[in-house]
Amino acid sequence: MNVNTRALAAIFINAASVRGGCLVQPDADGVVKIPALWTYVPAGAFNGCTALTKVEIPEKITAIFSQAFDNSGLSKISFEANSQLETIGNAASYSPLRSCSYSTHSK
Numbered sequence: 001m002n003v004n005t006r007a008l009a010a011i012f013i014n015a016a017s018v019r020g021g022c023l024v025q026p027d028a029d030g031v032v033k034i035p036a037l038w039t040y041v042p043a044g045a046f047n048g049c050t051a052l053t054k055v056e057i058p059e060k061i062t063a064i065f066s067q068a069f070d071n072s073g074l075s076k077i078s079f080e081a082n083s084q085l086e087t088i089g090n091a092a093s094y095s096p097l098r099s100c101s102y103s104t105h106s107k
Contacts, residue, residue: 022049
């Protein structure tokens with residue numbers, strides 16, 4: 001299953017979990033821009049995505065589910081201005097989210 005198919009599956013079937021790898025591939029600088037159509041980051045979406053160093057979260061994301069970034073290379077998180085984030089899954093609040101630097105960005 002390619003990356004686009006996995007992303008669509010997560011969106012359309014309301015997947016509770018996507019395990020292993022990078023649901024969206026990081027660019028050459030290790031940055032992932034979460035698609036603007038998403039309203040949440042699925043559980044395990046970037047679990048094991050060692051190429052990931054920074055994620056840009058659009059304002060419409062309301063939840064980051066468990067283990068979304070576990071075992072990844074994530075060190076920076078940027079939230080779009082007016083972020084609607086309300087929920088961070090239980091294991092998502094641990095490594096690596098605790099050790100990341102945070103910022104905001106415009107559309």
